[in-house]
Amino acid sequence: VRLKRKYSEEYLDFDSMNAMDKILEANRRLRSPRGISFREGDIATSYIRSAITCPGNACLWPKSVDGFVYIPFIMSPLYDDMDRITIETGMQDISSGTCIKFVPRTHEANFLDIQPRYGCWSFLGQTGGSQTLSLQTPGCMWSGVAAHEFMHALGFVHEQSRSDRDHYVTIVWKNIMPDRIHNFRKQVTNNLNTPYDYSSVMHYGRYAFSEDGGPTIIPKPDPYIPIGQRDGPSVLDLHKINMLYNCGM
The missing domain is CATH 3.40.390.10 (Collagenase (Catalytic Domain))
Incomplete structure (x- = not known):
């Protein structure tokens, strides 16, 4: 093809x-979407927070007392089983070699809301509250694409930047x-x-x-x-x- x-x-x-x-x-x-713009192709920014950098590590997710960084998430029910496996593989590829752990949300105030919106995109680092991360199906259904967007959510920009x-x-x-x-x-x-x-x-x-x-x-x-x-x-x-x-x- x-x-x-x-x-x-x-x-x-x-x-x-x-x-x-x-x-x-x-x-x-x-x-x-209303109130959101995109930089570098897939990094979402809002009128509230327009910076594409994370000065002083202000946008990092907090570390737990046990040494792990737990990132709560919810995943849209619109994904089918194969989509969920692809997205979870992207998570696991990060978790298996780091102290980052993606965990289903229970009551946490700050969390990733993974949705099949139009396109593949993420905000940079933790923005607070319900934080959309878009992985459209089928266009974004590659574990490496999911990992890319999760790394944006962790606070990383593109390498050539x-x-x-x-x-x-x-x-x-x-x-x-x-x-x-x-x-x-x-x-x-x-x-x-x-x-x-x-x-x-x-x-x-x-x-x-x-x-x-x-x-x-x-x-x-x-x-x-x-x-x-x-x-x-x-x-x-x-x-x-x-x-x-x-x-x-």
């Missing part, structure tokens, strides 16, 4: 799409759709003394938001290094979660 990307004139093998490629395909006609990214990738500005240039701005990030991760599930694809089919991101010094993937969090993704939440793992 070959799909024509909305954001590129190239044809891309569906099986070669990474998590962000799949998200952008699902989000290509995404309309912002790192403050030090220019040492590792070249952004080809002339190839980017003019109205999407803002998606490639660097952010003030806490890089946790970790290496840049070309294999992060949070990395844009090589042709993200391409206007004419040319690459928008080129790794350096080796331009042929694969960037991004869709299988789930990389080893470094899990390490960064453990560092950010002081998991002691």
